Amino acid sequence: MGEEKYKKLKNCKKKRHVYYRCSRQVDYYCTEPYVKEDDIVDGLSPIYNKLIQNSDSLEPGLYNAINKFKKMAKIYNPDSRNDKLLSDYTRYVLESGTYFEKTRLVRNINADMALTQKHISIAHTS
Numbered sequence: 133m134g135e136e137k138y139k140k141l142k143n144c145k146k147k148r149h150v151y152y153r154c155s156r157q158v159d160y161y162c163t164e165p166y167v168k169e170d171d172i173v174d175g176l177s178p179i180y181n182k183l184i185q186n187s188d189s190l191e192p193g194l195y196n197a198i199n200k201f202k203k204m205a206k207i208y209n210p211d212s213r214n215d216k217l218l219s220d221y222t223r224y225v226l227e228s229g230t231y232f233e234k235t236r237l238v239r240n241i242n243a244d245m246a247l248t249q250k251h252i253s254i255a256h257t258s
């Protein structure tokens with residue numbers, strides 16, 4: 133369950149923060165701490181390559197978006213590695229993408245994920 137908070141800064145701008153917590157549907161007395169969205173992005177980005185093992189099984193729209201991102205990245209940095217580009221695309225979408233892009237990205241993960249003590253754990257499904 134996510135909660136959006138805005139903090140007013142000294143320069144009169146607002147900083148957006150999103151925190152996630154247990155919905156307490158399974159265990160009403162769950163004591164899991166709140167987790168910042170940034171921490172989830174930091175935990176998910178490096179392991180996304182492992183979560184998507186077969187790019188042929190991706191939705192066509194996501195497959196095309198990843199390839200477009202890779203082509204753009206290669207233009208600006210020809211030495212960039214393909215395995216790092218998927219992590220970079222994941223980070224980009226989770227930090228700056230639209231709701232649709234985020235949903236499409238998560239929908240293509242073929243694994244059960246759990247957030248325990250502010251760490252993401254993964255159990256692959258078939």
